[in-house]
Amino acid sequence: MKKIGVLTSGGDSQGMNSAIRSVVRTGIARGYEIVGIKRGYNGLMEKDFIPLGSKDVSDKLYRGGTFLQSARSEEFRTEEGQKKGANNLKEEGIEHLVVIGGDGSYRGAAKLNDLGIKTYGLPGTIDNDLPLTDYTIGFDTTLNVVTDAIGNLRDTMSSHERVSVIEVMGRNSGDIALHAGIASGVDAILVPEQPWDIKEISYKLKDRFNKGKTHSIVMVAEGAGNGEEIAHMIKDHCGLDTRATILGHIQRGGTPSAFDRVFTSRMGHEVIRLIDNDIYGVALGIENNDITYHRFEEIFEAHQPPNTKLYSIFGDLV
């Protein structure tokens, strides 16, 4: 009987639990044994393994975070750590390993694959910063969380004739800022992939207040700049009362959206199909509304171009 390990690594994202559940339930339906590895590669080092049955994932579908927990492991970054990890899996008879996480987690998975463990990557990061997939796990939920938060802020902000600068996650990718910014009808979006000019933005905001607007929102991806600093700069340039809100961990929170639940249910199912077909060393994605897979090397080499088209669509909506 095949034994399949599953772990979540890096920052947690909404939908990870749903992905685990799908691997567990679909795997069990095929007669496989599923082993949960706690706290990412950390648990791999310490053999913190737990058997996962159908009931263990019963209440998990609608919960954010990851019940297997996640943590960084310094040890696993070393070559010895990786060998130890592979050995620990082999000793338990675990031939297949599903790793849910971002780019760093994929690199670890690729190493284990080289060491003889058949590994599968699932794109678990809210930032949408992985190539060869249209969406990453948690991205859709995070957009809804950010959009709801701004919806709640709007009335209080417009009570005081203020500019609100809202800083959202995204160190390398402005996708959260761009999508949530469009969805929230903000007045300016600052992303790391696009140049911006604070003078020009400040001038436009001022112009809008002069024309009767009582409130403006500037959305900032953390990779584009610091929310507090940008708020100060805007205030300096146009004199408007400007406040920064750093959304922080709230963005990782909340119950996964229906999209993230269905999408991860499909991905978990596909992992088991790949195992059945002896395909491995791959990361899964969703492309063209289909679950697809690519070799890890392809992912590492791929370049994700910035969504300039969506950025220009935004320009016409303001």
Added chain:
Amino acid sequence: MKKIGVLTSGGDSQGMNSAIRSVVRTGIARGYEIVGIKRGYNGLMEKDFIPLGSKDVSDKLYRGGTFLQSARSEEFRTEEGQKKGANNLKEEGIEHLVVIGGDGSYRGAAKLNDLGIKTYGLPGTIDNDLPLTDYTIGFDTTLNVVTDAIGNLRDTMSSHERVSVIEVMGRNSGDIALHAGIASGVDAILVPEQPWDIKEISYKLKDRFNKGKTHSIVMVAEGAGNGEEIAHMIKDHCGLDTRATILGHIQRGGTPSAFDRVFTSRMGHEVIRLIDNDIYGVALGIENNDITYHRFEEIFEAHQPPNTKLYSIFGDLV
């Protein structure tokens, strides 16, 4: 200067306002004049036209429903009605018409196109029952609304050892039931596209209660059967306390999801691009994460196969 009319027709769906806003704002950015037509084809009959400026759509992005309102028009179903509609538009100098609605609304739009009005269909229906688009406007929001409602029901239902039968919308398409059912971790899904056997379902439910489950949910698309009747049938077959909940109009409610807002913003933008390129007589969709378009005839001839794969994925998750 081009004059573009826009109307919403048929049942409302979350995101219609966002689509209108995008047509208005992008159109104005191109120097076009936008005219809102109230209450669907009804307002077309009565020349209930209102000019739409940028500010008229300011507060609409995050509101469900359609501020242009929607209604059925008997008159427009007749040939004379359609001619009158085309004439009313021509008299106002409206050459282009954007129709946001479902299949019936598209048929009206195609007629107007034949009568010399350049028309564009946007898939406005929560049911996801239009071909040649992966998603319809409001479908994603409705899935979240249904999933949230079931999340809220779960604790109260499990307090009483009950089977809950939940009837959702979808006369011809089981997509809401299928997606929201997977997202909610229900125990059975009844859709019009798949055969089902109430005895078998009842037997499985009973079996699960015998194994210690305190609550089961059966999801029913309205096209597959009546929720109340199915609840009675289950009770008769297995003796479990079974209650039906008809979600009703709540499914059309709520603020549009980030997905529906971004998607409709992109669609509105694409409509204006098509107008710029003198392409017309088409309905827009989202395919492969791109905004696409097809001639109305293609849409009418297309067959949307049931999502049997997703249905079988569900089978392994229960």
Added chain:
Amino acid sequence: MKKIGVLTSGGDSQGMNSAIRSVVRTGIARGYEIVGIKRGYNGLMEKDFIPLGSKDVSDKLYRGGTFLQSARSEEFRTEEGQKKGANNLKEEGIEHLVVIGGDGSYRGAAKLNDLGIKTYGLPGTIDNDLPLTDYTIGFDTTLNVVTDAIGNLRDTMSSHERVSVIEVMGRNSGDIALHAGIASGVDAILVPEQPWDIKEISYKLKDRFNKGKTHSIVMVAEGAGNGEEIAHMIKDHCGLDTRATILGHIQRGGTPSAFDRVFTSRMGHEVIRLIDNDIYGVALGIENNDITYHRFEEIFEAHQPPNTKLYSIFGDLV
């Protein structure tokens, strides 16, 4: 060491879990032993007892329903059943029993008190239909759930120029309809405690549509009439398109409000204080923002006058 039993009985309400948690945690802090009784008086008949430790209530605070579950017991309604219940408790050394439920549950608790068990009633019903307490457990949450549901319905309803009749819970008490109706800005409220004239209401609704309103809401407590029937009557009287929505079990759902959590936390604490002071045979309430208690007999004799003042306040707000 004192042994305290706790059960939930009748329809569940949001906040029951929080009340149980407070009894458990505060009791344990005093060195007492807490025993959960499953499925209301049913579990009392069958000695379905489980020990409750601090961790058993860890994740319960924010969950609706009752993890001890609830059910009706025919056996306990008989005198023998009640004696059996008292004996079952005595055999386990359970001297004190906390009963969370409505009027029927209180009557059972009073019987057990007469049979030598020291009992305590907590007002667990969303209907707010218990005397000598300003609020019952779950009432505040239910108001928020109903108000949110109507907020979500408003945009879709106003898209179609309709009258919405919304039926909410409350067989004997119109409190949910009255409070949620004021909170939702509805146009008419029908409660069992007040006479109403469908002709007059229909006339007013028609008048408002004539003056430009696009949507009206009529709130109906189930004790005042059937939502579907009232919708038909309104349609007959004024010709407006009228739709009924029966909110149903959704009203019992959702995570308890902060108010219900704090209030039940205080109540659980007070139960333990009463046990410490050898006071029993009482039901607790919240009056004047203080947790109070009254002998069961007082509760049974008390008359709760209808809130005519709030009803007249509503009259001026429409």
Added chain:
Amino acid sequence: MKKIGVLTSGGDSQGMNSAIRSVVRTGIARGYEIVGIKRGYNGLMEKDFIPLGSKDVSDKLYRGGTFLQSARSEEFRTEEGQKKGANNLKEEGIEHLVVIGGDGSYRGAAKLNDLGIKTYGLPGTIDNDLPLTDYTIGFDTTLNVVTDAIGNLRDTMSSHERVSVIEVMGRNSGDIALHAGIASGVDAILVPEQPWDIKEISYKLKDRFNKGKTHSIVMVAEGAGNGEEIAHMIKDHCGLDTRATILGHIQRGGTPSAFDRVFTSRMGHEVIRLIDNDIYGVALGIENNDITYHRFEEIFEAHQPPNTKLYSIFGDLV
């Protein structure tokens, strides 16, 4: 015909719009004229007055913030400013003024009352830091917002074995922290009214992690200390990974709770009743579930004792 002015002053709070609506609608029902004053005392200085009809408050009931807006006025703090304010009102024939705000706003209202304007204070502040009222406007909503935010954070936080320090509003009053902390089942609450020892707290948190807990929350009122600093101190004392979240403006956001809507509807009604009875120079409150009023002087002299009982109840729940 009586002319009644209404303004909102200081920080906005959820329910202010509902209070304005009730003053407007109830006043109009009595035949009075209502005048809205924009941006607090600022608009009073600049005679920024707008007539308020029944329709102007139609869509306001479920919106947070204040559509009359709010701002600080330096000019009104001076004696001349106050005289100017009184004169501006008299010139418009406004004899009665309703001021919705906190302590500072009340002081301004009292000055205007001394200058011959009949004034009424409504307790508009989320902090619950006004005496002689059990609740202030927006407090209940804010508790729900904070409790929901923590609910959303819980799963992501527990994915990483962390201590979360959550800073909430309350410069002088720990009421938000205390109530929302109990409602959220946090592990420690730091309020300005109670001494706390970071060593002792850190020790307890460490102890709990040693016993298997994966996540702890420390709630901090801003008046008790800075969230970031407290997070550092905890980390220093016990070595646990500790993160601070400053909830910020989100706490003022969101649609008002049913409680805040009903309560403010009642208050607005009572203001009109007081006007009818020629009572003035008073602030309203809710005590014993009744709408009450006290002379401004009483409010200024009253001392609000800290809720030590609730704090000790919390101690037994952890």
